[in-house]
Amino acid sequence: MSFLKASAGVAPAAVPPPAPVRPGFAARTWRTVRSSRPAAIGLAIVAVHVVVALLAPLLTPYHPTTGDASHALLGPSADHWAGTDQYGRDVLTRVLYGGRYALGVSVTATVLTIALGAVLGCAAALRGGWLDDLLMRVLDAVLSIPAILVLLVIVTALGTGSSVIVLAIAVVCVPQVVRVVRGAALAVVPQDYVTAARARGESTWAILRREVLPNITDVVCVEFAMRASWVVLLISSLSFLGFGADPPTPDWGLMVSENRTAITVVPMASLAPIIALATMVVGLNLAADGLSKAWGVDRIREGA
Secondary structure (H helix, E strand, O other), rough: HHHHHHHHOOOOOOOOOOOOOOOHHHHHHHHHHHHHHHHHHHHHHHHHHHHHHHOOOHHHOOOOOOOOOOOOOOOOOOOOOEEOOOOEEEEEHHHHHHHHHHHHHHHHHHHHHHHHHHHHHHHHHHHOHHHHHHHHHHHHHHHHOOOOHHHHHHHHHHHOOHHHHHHHHHHHHHHHHHHHHHHHHHEEEEEHHHHHHHHOOOOOOHHHHHHHHEEEEEHHHHHHHHHHHHHHHHHHHHHHHHHOOOOOOHHHHHHHHHHHOOOOOOOOOHHHHHHHHHHHHHHHHHHHHHHHHHOOOHHHHHHH
C-alpha cells in the first residue's frame, strides 16, 4: 500500500515536444519570393519572356524567316509594330521567336553546367586530398583563359550547331560553378550527419546525393539564376560575332549583327532585340540577387 501511495505521488515524466518539421524546399522558395521584391520582379520578368516565347505563333501572323523584299526597311506601323529588316521580315516576330532560341539553348546549357559543376564541386569537397588539389589546379588553368576566346576556339573547331554551343558553354562555365559549390559544400562536409554516413559505410555518391546536395540547394539555385544570365549573354555574343545561330535563325544576337548597318534607317530592328536581351538578363540578375539575399547566400564567400 505504501508503494502504491509513493507511486501515486510521482509526477509522470514529461513527454518531449515533437521536433519542428522543416518546410519543404518548394514552400520555402515560394515564401522567399513573396517576401523578396527583387526576386519576385525578376522571376516575373523571366516568366513573361517564357510565356511570350511559347505563345509566339499565336501572337503574330508573320513567319520569322520568311520576308517580302517589297516591304524591306519599313518603320513601325500598324502592320509591323517594330518595322521590318533589310529582308522584309517582321522585326517583332523575329524578336518573339528569338526568345525561343535564347531560352532553349540557354536553359539546356545552364542545366548541364550546374549539374556537372554541382557534382564535381561536392565530390571535390567530400573527397579532398589530391583529387581536390588536382581538380582545382585544372580549373584554375581553364579560368585563366578569357571565356570568349575559349568559346571561339571550340566553335571554330567543332562547328556552330546548338549542341556544340551547349558543350562550349559548359566548358567555360563549369569551373566557376565548381568553385562556388565546393565552397558551400566545405561547410557541410564536417557536419555530424556526414560523419555518421561515412561511418555507416555509405558510398561517396550516396553521401553526396542524400547529405550534401540537399543542404546546399539554396546556393545551387542562386548560382543557376546568376549563371543563366551569363549564358544568355555569351550565346548572344557568339551569334553577334557570327559563331552562334546560323541565318536565318531568329536570334537576338544575330538580329543585332544583321541590322547594325541600317540602324540609322530602321533603329528598331537593332533596338528591339537589344531590349529583349537586356530585360531577360535584368530579370535573371534580379531573381539571383533577391534569392541570395533572402536565403543569406554570400556568393563571394562561397566561391573563395
